[in-house]
Amino acid sequence: MAGNEDDCVVVVNPESGRGDDGISRIRELAAEYGFELAVSEEPGDPVDLTRKAIEAGATRIGACGGDGTVNEVVRGIDAAGALEATLLGVIPGGTGNNFAGNVGVEGIEHGFELLAEGETRRIDLGVAGDQLFVNSSVCGLTADASESTSSDLKGRFGELAYVFNTIDRMRDFESIPLHVHAEDAGGSWDGNAMFVLIGNARRFPAGGNEQANVEDGLFEVTIIEDVSTGQLVRETATRRLLGGEVSSLHRLTASSLTVDVRGDEPVSFSFDGEIARFDELPCRVRPGALAVRVGDAYDPIPPEPEDV
Numbered sequence: 292m293a294g295n296e297d298d299c300v301v302v303v304n305p306e307s308g309r310g311d312d313g314i315s316r317i318r319e320l321a322a323e324y325g326f327e328l329a330v331s332e333e334p335g336d337p338v339d340l341t342r343k344a345i346e347a348g349a350t351r352i353g354a355c356g357g358d359g360t361v362n363e364v365v366r367g368i369d370a371a372g373a374l375e376a377t378l379l380g381v382i383p384g385g386t387g388n389n390f391a392g393n394v395g396v397e398g399i400e401h402g403f404e405l406l407a408e409g410e411t412r413r414i415d416l417g418v419a420g421d422q423l424f425v426n427s428s429v430c431g432l433t434a435d436a437s438e439s440t441s442s443d444l445k446g447r448f449g450e451l452a453y454v455f456n457t458i459d460r461m462r463d464f465e466s467i468p469l470h471v472h473a474e475d476a477g478g479s480w481d482g483n484a485m486f487v488l489i490g491n492a493r494r495f496p497a498g499g500n501e502q503a504n505v506e507d508g509l510f511e512v513t514i515i516e517d518v519s520t521g522q523l524v525r526e527t528a529t530r531r532l533l534g535g536e537v538s539s540l541h542r543l544t545a546s547s548l549t550v551d552v553r554g555d556e557p558v559s560f561s562f563d564g565e566i567a568r569f570d571e572l573p574c575r576v577r578p579g580a581l582a583v584r585v586g587d588a589y590d591p592i593p594p595e596p597e598d599v
């Protein structure tokens with residue numbers, strides 16, 4: 292079996308996902324592959340555990356958890372100044388595991404297999420203010436929904452919890468007055484947004500394809516404008532979330548952009564699921580910054596999103 296104890300550490304968030312006894316399976320697999328485990332004890336730990344593992348000589352790091360854990364591990368690699376020299380493997384132990392899906396990792400066993408041996412690609416990273424993000428930064432409806440989705444609800448319903456929550460919130464969600472300025476795309480957008488997704492590895496669902504091109508040095512940005520409220524919004528909520536037809540949807544691609552909130556209060560942005568508030572958020576791409584193992588389902592040049 293490939294794998295070498297000295298250079299590969301798997302950083303595990305035991306609270307990710309459904310909180311079942313998944314950790315014992317992770318221990319078994321780590322032992323089988325000869326990888327060292329570093330188990331996180333509290334939020335933020337994966338950043339330090341990763342940095343320390345690299346300082347102690349690790350050149351391959353597994354991030355075992357959901358998108359939030361991947362985010363923290365990547366921040367740890369960056370904090371060690373080791374993005375050039377470190378290989379990331381994703382072991383999908385979270386609830387949604389959206390990023391894992393976007394790089395073709397199909398499950399925990401597959402994640403271990405790829406970490407031991409697999410194709411490596413260099414992908415872009417996003418920087419928003421001083422935060423790194425790997426998958427996406429979201430503001431508006433879904434950022435609010437993920438902030439208020441309790442871990443109990445997530446535990447019982449997994450991904451569906453986001454959908455329940457979002458539909459529930461649509462009843463009284465006030466759209467956000469925004470100005471989005473994308474320097475190199477030569478465009479700007481002004482209006483009231485229900486949500487904005489700044490996608491690095493992820494794009495707004497369209498035609499069932501959620502993976503963005505993550506090697507092109509560009510974000511794929513989707514803005515959903517506030518449309519009519521009330522019954523129509525409620526009736527179409529599920530469809531919109533799951534990638535159905537949306538009339539007030541705007542897409543742009545850019546290597547840097549600024550989101551300006553025009554209201555009095557800062558708003559919540561989610562960075563790979565971690566929430567922070569801003570009233571102005573400059574974002575830029577760090578092209579090819581991260582080396583990551585990918586599965587066969589990963590497509591370096593995914594088909595263009597279908598127009599909706």
Ligand SMILES: Nc1ncnc2c1ncn2[C@@H]1O[C@H](COP(=O)(O)OP(=O)(O)OP(=O)(O)O)[C@@H](O)[C@H]1O
Pocket residue numbers: 303304305306307308309331332333334335336337356357358359360361384385386387388389563564565
């Ligand atoms: N012991 C711990 N170590 C690290 N993070 C923890 C720990 N306990 C709770 N957390 C929280 O776990 C969250 C990260 O969860 P993560 O995103 O990896 O899983 P998830 O939400 O189940 O999956 P997904 O984001 O894919 O839906 C962070 O917000 C962090 O606050």
